[in-house]
Amino acid sequence: MRSLLLVSLLALSFGLTAVSLVAVRFTLHRQIQRDLSSDLQHSVDTFLNLENQRREMLARETALLADLPSLKALMTTQDARTIQDGGKDFWEISGSDLFQLYDRSGHLVASYRRGLTDTGKPGSGETDAALHEAIELPDQPGTLPIGGKLYEVVAQPLSFGSRVDGTFLGYVVLGSAIDQRVAQEVSQAAAAEVAFTIGAKVAVTTLKAPLAKDFDGNLTLRGLQPGQMANVTLGNERYLAKAMTLCANGCTMPNKVHLVVLRSYESERRLGLVINRWLVGLGMLALVLGTLIADSISRRVTRPLEALVDGARALGRGDFTYKLPGGGTAEIRELTRAFDHMRGGLETSQRALVDSERLATIGRMASSISHDLRHYISAIYANAEFLSLEATPQVEREELIFEVQTAVHGMTDLLDSLLGFSKTGRSLLPSYESIPYLVERAAGLLRAHPEARAIELRLDELPSVEAWVDATKFVRAVFNLLLNACQAARRGGLVPAVTVELSEDEKRIVLKIIDNGLGVPASFATTIFEPFVSTGRENGTGLGLTLAQHIAQEHGGMVRLEESAPGRTVFTLSLYKEALNRLRETPVAVALKAGSQETAWRDQ
DSSP states (O other): OOHHHHHHHHHHHHHHHHHHHHHHHHHHHHHHHHHHHHHHHHHHHHHHHHHHHHHHHHHHHHHHHTTOOHHHHHTTTTTOOOHHHHHHHHHHHTTOOEEEEEEEOEEEEEEEEEEEOOOOOOOOOOHHHHHHHHSSSSSOOOOEEETEEEEEEEEEEEEETTTTTTEEEEEEEEEEEEHHHHHHHHHHHSEEEEEEEEETEEEEOOOHHHHHOOSSTTTTTOOOOOTTTTEEEEEEEEEEEEEOOOOTTTTTSSOEEEEEEEEEEEEHHHHHHHHHHHHHHHHHHHHHHHHHHHHIIIIIIIHHHHHHHHHHHHHTTTOOOOOOOOOOOOHHHHHHHHHHHHHHHHHHHHHHHHHHHHHHHHHHHHHHHHHHHHHHHHHHHHHHHHHHHHTTTTTHHHHHHHHHHHHHHHHHHHHHHHHHHHHTTSOOOOOEEHHHHHHHHHHHHHHHHHHTTOEEEOOOOOOEEEEOHHHHHHHHHHHHHHHHHHHHHHHHOOHHHEEEEEOSSEEEEEEEEEEOSSSOGGGGGGTTSSTTSSSSOOOOOOOHHHHHHHHHTTTOOOOEEEEEEETEEEEEEEEHHHHHHHHHTTTHHHHHHHHHHHHHHHHH
């Protein structure tokens, strides 16, 4: 039970720990996803705020330039070379990365960009097409690709007088380059990696060179849709990315500009590893604590129950003195008190039953003994009277003396049987003996008994068998079996004979007593080994077979009626070698061995 409780609690602790780890990991992953999404959206909002500020400043600068009378005067010439030469001064005054002037027809007449040596001349057709996006939507800043680079541009119309009623002169366009510096500023403000793409090409990015090479601007291949978030893997690192289109309203450029903001999972992954380590450590601690708690519970619950089980087993063996524990929970203590109360009641009942059985046994024994003793005493008394008569012939005197001797032998057997029965259960005095020798001793005692007269006792060549036995008790058991066989053989119709056979195998020693009497009646077959049970003999106490059975049981063996039929009845005395070998370890046997060794040493 303790093992089952320990295993159950450990399994429960392990299961709860595993479920907690899975739940925490799932919750942590979802929380990290939400946090990254929130941070990414915040990063995009931060960029938009920065861009709005940049565009507002650019729009104000463009508006100031558009209001300059000198710039308006320059544009009235409508001469390209004059405008290209004079426009450089206004570009330097503006301090912008891009400065362009368009005539009233919308044609680019002057263009200035930082980083280029050939300034003032119009750019390529691609540049014209990109800038047309700006002049067609004046006052609305936008991000446009120009010459492979990105610019935030603002266009303002030039006119004398108001825009409605004045003379239209053309457009002035200012642009701020989106370069590596701008990308770094946006990355720091957004706390994320950024990439500006033109179509399927990366224009500017803060990603490291290997990752930037792995990343391309084809958002469809990456599973990115403008305005949505998706997981992107670059190299061996995972990112949560969001893309947005950077284009003025109504932008029709084929290669649109996108901003991609990427937030790495690496820091969250490291945080997850740290949390997992803590959770595993806490799980192991929980298992250890669960084991200690389970052991404590087992000490308070299962061990007292095991002690109660041991008490119940002791009670089954008849031990009423087994000490019961007093610890455990309140329920266990209550159960212990109830069991102790029940045990006391059983002990009282058993004592009363034993007393009653003892009285009944004494009654049966007194009845049997009184009958037998009265028979023997009457015979002795009557024969003694006849012997006292002087007229009694010598031949009759010899017969009377023989009858007196027979009565005395009967009384002696009766007293010996009672004495042996009273000593059953006492400690054995084992010694290493020859079994055939002890059988011969029992046969010698039998030959002097009146019941053995005219009985043919056959002792075949008995094999040499040695074992640890109590010699006195063993001889008594064999004598009782032989005497019982002689009494049975005398009542048969054949020449009475008793045969003794001895054999052994790896496990036991078997002694068979065979007689040719009438056999044991079926009515006595189950009760023949009970005390004071007789099969109709004229004398005897009915203790012979009972005593033999008790002696065999004390040696770890048994006596049983193996076969019963007219002309052949077999009683078997079986002794098991394993039980006999244990007798040599008893204190008496050890003392006897030590004494024999000391005697041998002294003799030497």
